[in-house]
Amino acid sequence: MNALSFHDVVRTFGGSRVLDGASGIAEQGKVIGLLGRNGEGKTTLFKILLDMLAAESGEIEVLGARPDGSGAIRQLAGFIPERPAFHPFMNVAQALALRASLFRNWDAGRAAALCRRLALDPATRIEGASKGTLGKLAWVCAAAHDPALYLLDEPTSGLDSLVREEVLSGLVAELGEAGKTVLVTSHRMDELAGLLDEIWVMAGGKIVVVQSLDALRADACVVSGRLRSPDAPPAVPGAIALGGEGLARSWAVLDRASRERLLGCGALEAPTVEPMPLDRAFTHLLSLKGGAR
Amino acid sequence: MIRIDPLSPTPLNEQIKSGLRGLIARGVLKPGEPAPTIRPLAEALKVNPNTVARAIRELVLEGVLEAKRGEGTVVAEAAPRKAADGLAGIRDGVREALRQARRGGLSWDEIALLVRKAEKENL
Secondary structure (H helix, E strand, O other), rough: OOHHHEEEEEEEEEEEEEEEEEEEEEEEEOOEEEEEOOOOOOOHHHHHOOOOOOEEEEEEOOOOOOOOOOOOOOOEEEEEOOOOOOOOOHHHHHHHHHHHHHHOOOOHHHHHHHHHHHHHOOOOOOOOHHHHHHHHHHHHHHHHOOOEEEEEEOOOOOOOOOHHHHHHHHHHHHOOOOOOEEEEEEOOOOHHOOOOOEEEEEEOOOOEEEEEEHHHHHHOEEEEEOOOOOOOOOOOOOOOEOOOOOEEEEEEEEEHHHHHHHHHHHEEEEEEEEEHHHHHHHHHHOOOOOOOO | OOOOOOOOOHHHHHHHHHHHHHHHHOOOOOOEEOOHHHHHHHHOOOOOHHHHHHHHHHHOOOEEEEEEEOOEEOOOOOHHHHHHHHHHHEEEEEHHHHHHHHHHHOOHHHHHHHHHHHHHHOO
16 A cells, blocks of 8 residues: 555746656655755655645645645644744743644644653743754654654754654654654665665656665675776766776666676676665765666 | 664664574573563664564574563573574684685785774774
């Protein structure tokens, strides 16, 4: 079963196509990391999936509902926006009470348990509250109605390492048998590496790579070797040139098919294959442009 | 209690299994004692509970852990021997890697340096 699917979604802002035919399918229960540089359309995609912004064209289905401007999807999803905003004159308890009035399935007991778990004091005033406090509050606001789907836009950004740990543990606690689906962006995807089932790469307003993390773990590697001929370094699709000295060359390769193409192209003498840690693989994925693979 | 490297190319369930086998081989966990439970271990390691569940399921199939009715999962009687066999396999693997390193032209000094580097990085 799919928790969400979108097909050929387009959205322009002032003539620039921020989403340019984006398509993707998230199976229920999957934890998906959405990787992309700033301005590639991740935040716009989230807002469209949540029906907070309308697409110009494309098909969208989220938890069996289609965006219709009614706010129905927003009720079903747990969302941490890129910049969580709360009324400065309120305290944490009042901010939660406001949320409770907006969400039909809000569970006050669950909200209180989450606050205890994160050591978030309901009496804390929003004005002057630390980034850590606001980050915890954003998590409680996203999770208190026990949503089946989480859309998390940089959930740990700006938090100190202790609060990041707490928020990540909170996220882990939501996973498992319950079959909750998560789509998460982060500039620190490395700290989510233990949670992810899939990685999606967004570039030029499209999802350009979908890869399971098991496959990325197993297949990402650096291939090095000596060119048989000085004039023709091979141009193999999916092989990212890393440079070299003289006739020695290396490539980053992120999937098995590209690795086999490179090893099978016959241009390399004495090729070696060295596994690549995931943080390096994420960096190379980020460098991919639309349609690179 | 156990440590894993979420960025390593080694599959996470394999890392968790090695970690648990190591605890048993070192006698930190003894036969009959309850095995770590899925959720606390997943939260401590920051990994998906499904991955921990899979590791534990596989250790049960391998006879290292035992699912007991009403008691959850416990360390099996035969586990220390099995875990020790696993360690023997690791020793053989290290010896094979050393053989390859020597054949590939690394000196013993360079190998020793690699070991010290790995130790410093808490590999």
